[in-house]
Amino acid sequence: MHARALLVRGLLAGLLAGLVTFAVAHQVGEPPVEQAIALESTVPADHGHANGTTAHSHAEEDAVVSRTVQRTVGLWLSTVLVGIALGGLVGLAAAYAVGRLGTLSPAQSTAVVGLAGFVSFALVPFWKYPANPPAVGSGETIGERTAAYFGFAGLSVVLAVLAVVVAVRLSRRVGGYVASVAAVVGYLTLVVGAGLLLPAGADVGGFPAATLWEFRTASLVVQVTLWAVLGVVLTGLVGRLAADARRDLARRTLAASL
Numbered sequence: 001m002h003a004r005a006l007l008v009r010g011l012l013a014g015l016l017a018g019l020v021t022f023a024v025a026h027q028v029g030e031p032p033v034e035q036a037i038a039l040e041s042t043v044p045a046d047h048g049h050a051n052g053t054t055a056h057s058h059a060e061e062d063a064v065v066s067r068t069v070q071r072t073v074g075l076w077l078s079t080v081l082v083g084i085a086l087g088g089l090v091g092l093a094a095a096y097a098v099g100r101l102g103t104l105s106p107a108q109s110t111a112v113v114g115l116a117g118f119v120s121f122a123l124v125p126f127w128k129y130p131a132n133p134p135a136v137g138s139g140e141t142i143g144e145r146t147a148a149y150f151g152f153a154g155l156s157v158v159l160a161v162l163a164v165v166v167a168v169r170l171s172r173r174v175g176g177y178v179a180s181v182a183a184v185v186g187y188l189t190l191v192v193g194a195g196l197l198l199p200a201g202a203d204v205g206g207f208p209a210a211t212l213w214e215f216r217t218a219s220l221v222v223q224v225t226l227w228a229v230l231g232v233v234l235t236g237l238v239g240r241l242a243a244d245a246r247r248d249l250a251r252r253t254l255a256a257s258l
Contacts, residue, residue: 017083033134114227
């Protein structure tokens, strides 16, 4: 099974995932964003700075890119591009994993890669640094907060890869179930420990709890949608590719035996 074939299927799965994610983000994610922007524009400047936030009107931003463009064309373009890029990366990772995860089939290996990617790159970083709406966090520290987020996400991915490698090697000695449990426990121990040592996220100050909860829930739903569609579609495409390869091999074997 060539890496190019899985890369192409990953890109296609990512494209579909991006389109579905756009629809979910537009219907589920945009309303909390609008609420947060409305709250941001009503916060006095001196009150915003006192709480460690930067309060400003979005009229200045609208002069460059209007909210209408942001929540339609901009949102569509960003979700599609992210989906395609993520699909390509997952496809390449699946191509490398196929045949290296014990007795797992190509489709099962792809599913493991997708699940590990979601947990390590989306779910765990969200636990440490959940999404925050506009008006939360100072603009002066956005660089530090972004670096901390991606640094933790990168560490989480590395630890997840190591956990999979350890699980594969342990499975030869203690069996797949025990090896999987040991790898998951080890990963969670290390990543939680690292998360506790890293600096905390932005202080939400007096931001309304209900709006913050709705915003973060919508953000998580969008991420789950992206990874779920990508994982399910790519797993199905890889499974079909593997089935075609088996049938082709069977025909070749039969032809050679005649």
